[in-house]
Amino acid sequence: MKTQIAIFINLITIFILSTFSSGSPSSDPIWENITPTEKLDGWKIVCGPATYSVEAEVVTGTSVAGSPNTFLITEKSYGDFELEYEFKVDGKLNSGVQIRSEVNNGVLKGCQIEIDMDKNRQRFWSAGIFEEGDRGWLCDLKENPQARAAHKLEEWNHVRVVARGALIQTWLNGVPAAGTYCGQRLKGVIGLQVHGVGSGQVEPLQVQWRDMKLRDLGKHQWLTIIEKNHRDDENPDAENSGVEITDTTPENLLTNLKLPAGVESLRVTLDLQGPEKWRYEQGDFSFSMISPRKYQYTFPPVTVQGDPLTMGPFGAGSSPQEGEIQIYLHNGPWGSGFEIIGSRSLPATRQMSIAAVLQPSPGQDMTISPPERSYWRLEALVPQIAEKAAQEVDEGPESRSDSSETIAPPERDR
Numbered sequence: 001m002k003t004q005i006a007i008f009i010n011l012i013t014i015f016i017l018s019t020f021s022s023g024s025p026s027s028d029p030i031w032e033n034i035t036p037t038e039k040l041d042g043w044k045i046v047c048g049p050a051t052y053s054v055e056a057e058v059v060t061g062t063s064v065a066g067s068p069n070t071f072l073i074t075e076k077s078y079g080d081f082e083l084e085y086e087f088k089v090d091g092k093l094n095s096g097v098q099i100r101s102e103v104n105n106g107v108l109k110g111c112q113i114e115i116d117m118d119k120n121r122q123r124f125w126s127a128g129i130f131e132e133g134d135r136g137w138l139c140d141l142k143e144n145p146q147a148r149a150a151h152k153l154e155e156w157n158h159v160r161v162v163a164r165g166a167l168i169q170t171w172l173n174g175v176p177a178a179g180t181y182c183g184q185r186l187k188g189v190i191g192l193q194v195h196g197v198g199s200g201q202v203e204p205l206q207v208q209w210r211d212m213k214l215r216d217l218g219k220h221q222w223l224t225i226i227e228k229n230h231r232d233d234e235n236p237d238a239e240n241s242g243v244e245i246t247d248t249t250p251e252n253l254l255t256n257l258k259l260p261a262g263v264e265s266l267r268v269t270l271d272l273q274g275p276e277k278w279r280y281e282q283g284d285f286s287f288s289m290i291s292p293r294k295y296q297y298t299f300p301p302v303t304v305q306g307d308p309l310t311m312g313p314f315g316a317g318s319s320p321q322e323g324e325i326q327i328y329l330h331n332g333p334w335g336s337g338f339e340i341i342g343s344r345s346l347p348a349t350r351q352m353s354i355a356a357v358l359q360p361s362p363g364q365d366m367t368i369s370p371p372e373r374s375y376w377r378l379e380a381l382v383p384q385i386a387e388k389a390a391q392e393v394d395e396g397p398e399s400r401s402d403s404s405e406t407i408a409p410p411e412r413d414r
Contacts, residue, residue: 029082029215034074034190035059036212042075046103050194059209061192063093066199069132071098071108073191079219079384083161083190085212091119091153093205098132098191099163100182109133110188113161113170115207117153124148127159127170127177131185132193135348139180150175156210165220165381166265166330179354181337183265183328183381186220219384222267226254226378228370254368261364264332265381271324276371283362284312285331287338293318299336299353300362312336313353320346324375333358 036043038054045052048070051062061072078100089095094116101110114128127147129139141147150173151157160171166186169179192209259266259282270278272292279288284300299312319325321342328339330352337352370376 029217031213031215034212034214035210036072040072043072044075046071046073046191047106047108048194048196052192052194057210059192059212061095061194061207061209063194063197063201063205065197065202068196069108070194070196071101071103071191073098073101073103073108073189075189077187077189078214078216079187080164080217081162081214082217083163083212083214084159086156086158086210087115087208088154088156089115089117089207090205091117092201093197093207094118094195095207096130096132096193096195097159097161097209098189098193099161099168100185100188101132101191102188107133108191110191111138111168111182111185112193113159115193117151119153124151126151126157127172129168129170129178129180129182131182135350138182138350139178139352139354141177144177147172147175147177150177164217166328167332167334169334176356179334180352181265181328181330181335181339183267183330183339184326184341186381190214220381221384222379223382224377224379225260226257226368228374228376254370257366257368259364259366260380260382263364263380263382264330266329267379267381268327268329269324269375269377269379270327271375272371273374276374277369278371278374278376279369280329280366281368282331282366285329285336285362287327287329289327293320293322295319295338295340295349297338297351299351300331300359302335302353302355302359313351315351317349319349321349322346331362333361335359336362 035057036052036054036059040052040054048068049064050067050070051064052072053060059072061070083099085097087095096112096114098108099111099113101108110132112130112132114125114130116123116125116128125141125148128137128141130136131138152173158173162169166181166183167179168182170177194207197205268278268280270289272278272289275291277288277290280286284298286298288296290296294316296316298314301312319340321340323343325340325342328341330337335352335354337354338350340349368378
């Protein structure tokens, strides 16, 4: 007997999303000076007792003996942006600039652009990307000798950060430093860290920032494009909502699917049951959960010094997560990667292959081999659209004043 699985494919929403550009920032966003004022208007100190002062538009953070990490954070939250600033720090003090961060129950979590000028340690990972309060290093400078050599000890150093969608890239004194994808943090506050010091460090240590400026590049949001739902018919009105219902082939293969243009990141919510499997392919990129805890992956080859590799990185492993998990899949001109994050307080699993130069586009075609019984949902990370456009997406294409006919979804293999 032929087995069929109901899959909800949100095609019309994708089409409408691609026709609106009013939610995107202008082609040349305006730079905004965000350096704190002397009264720290629009900023607040959290998590620790370190002090902050501003004089002549230079922010100085001063350590306090026996204190934990302290942060001066913005009251405003930011999504996609380009950020530039200069810093100077005492060689004995670690520090950083938080982006896309949040404070919950007195604990700050989020991505940190590292400040590491420790002459004794001789590591020099400034502008590396660290996840404060969570997974630790996302991208250090271990394999980047050019960026390590760009450090200017006891001088002002310039940092540039571009955060767009899940991709975060940094430069130190004009030298490319770090790049990675972080799908679980798309917006949050900006913060200036004074790292905690031991009780024996009685002499205050200082870190300084100046010329902080930012330009807003908009925001991204997760959009559900496919959902296979076995949970008490959570989508009873799917047939009336402009969502096509498609059945898979007997081989449980969804083919001829196309991602929205420009999508580089996907989020999969998956609750595999028993021996079932889930597999995703896009060009040379593939990722499979071959059991509830075991995975396999293949990344596309990258061009190194002008010579393309014939095979990209690949591997397999086990995730400590159990039950329902979220998998972030990233595949774009800057590289590929995945992140596995569960609902419990267990270590996350991630692998990244970030290119030093732009690579060929991976294309929009994707193929999915879904499980028969297990719940799964696929979301695409897309630019956030304007309020009016979002309302029209919810109401369907017939609500558009310039629409003379209903948009027919493209054909799908069945």
